[in-house]
Amino acid sequence: MVDVKCLSDDELQNKLDKLGFSPGPILPSTRKVYEKKLVQLLVSTPCASPEMNRPRERDRAQDYDGSEGDTGSSPGLGRSHMPRSN
Numbered sequence: 889m890v891d892v893k894c895l896s897d898d899e900l901q902n903k904l905d906k907l908g909f910s911p912g913p914i915l916p917s918t919r920k921v922y923e924k925k926l927v928q929l930l931v932s933t934p935c936a937s938p939e940m941n942r943p944r945e946r947d948r949a950q951d952y953d954g955s956e957g958d959t960g961s962s963p964g965l966g967r968s969h970m971p972r973s974n
Contacts, residue, residue: 890930892923900926907933 892900897914900922904911907929911922 890926892926895923904929 890903895903897919900919901911901914904922904926907926909925909929911925912918914922
């Protein structure tokens, strides 16, 4: 296994990216969190290829805009859930 403590910030970020995890900035205050996450990903996905772990673009788009598959039944969305003004 890779010794995550010996990786540069760029190497750590690249390895996380390849495993499908998009980290924020790697700073002295966040580095240990990302080192731990990399170890978790390496242990949990020893046989899967990196592409298998990466979310597909279509799936990501659904997460953000909610337009596909939206039944309109979510609370707080649409006019039917808004109070009427008199």
